[in-house]
Amino acid sequence: MSITIRAEIPSDIEAIYEIEAAAFEGQAHAELVNQLRAEEELILSHVAEMNDTIVGHAAYSLVTVTDSDIVRCFPALGPIGVLPRYQGRGIGSALVRAGLEAMSNTEYGLVFLVGSPRYYPRFGYQPAQPLGFTSDYVEDESRHEHFMVAVLDEGALAEVRGHVRFHDAFHQI
Numbered sequence: 001m002s003i004t005i006r007a008e009i010p011s012d013i014e015a016i017y018e019i020e021a022a023a024f025e026g027q028a029h030a031e032l033v034n035q036l037r038a039e040e041e042l043i044l045s046h047v048a049e050m051n052d053t054i055v056g057h058a059a060y061s062l063v064t065v066t067d068s069d070i071v072r073c074f075p076a077l078g079p080i081g082v083l084p085r086y087q088g089r090g091i092g093s094a095l096v097r098a099g100l101e102a103m104s105n106t107e108y109g110l111v112f113l114v115g116s117p118r119y120y121p122r123f124g125y126q127p128a129q130p131l132g133f134t135s136d137y138v139e140d141e142s143r144h145e146h147f148m149v150a151v152l153d154e155g156a157l158a159e160v161r162g163h164v165r166f167h168d169a170f171h172q173i
């Protein structure tokens, strides 16, 4: 079984919608991806292919990190979904790793996400709040460990703190 991760092409768009809708058991995340794409806010959109079938998808958009009057932009992963019948076979892992690999070739140095603290630490993501970041996307303090960051460049971490705001579309789901 080989998994190929590649950037989306226009003919993938319907399959991506179906994957995100099936993975999240509703259309909100699929619509979110469409909105980000329509607003040209998708900085990276990866599909996972197995035997010429698209079985997984991961989206990346920019968040703002605001510290007093300094506003910087960094990538964030989300949503990510794998077709339910293909889950548990390493496809999600391949997508997360490919995203980190792609981002390590950029100047950003940090990648944010909101997701399960049981899943993402294995790839190097860690809770962002202890590193000096806040986010109103995680309003419930007891869930703050769901707000995570992957540090690809310690230099970026040394320079950046602040409030992380995801694209408005994330606040509608």
Ligand SMILES: CC(C)(COP(=O)(O)OP(=O)(O)OC[C@H]1O[C@@H](n2cnc3c(N)ncnc32)[C@H](O)[C@@H]1OP(=O)(O)O)[C@@H](O)C(=O)NCCC(=O)NCCS
Pocket (backbone or CB within 6 Å): 023, 024, 080, 081, 082, 083, 086, 087, 088, 089, 090, 091, 092, 093, 094, 114, 115, 116, 118, 119
């Ligand atoms: C999360 C998701 C993308 C992972 O993809 P996948 O191909 O199933 O993942 P992998 O096969 O690479 O890894 C499987 C591992 O992920 C864990 N896992 C899957 N979904 C998880 C979740 N929501 N929370 C925590 N762990 C999860 C499995 O328990 C398994 O753990 P193990 O390796 O310790 O046994 C996929 O399960 C999915 O689409 N879930 C529904 C959508 C979703 O919840 N996305 C965002 C999650 S934060």
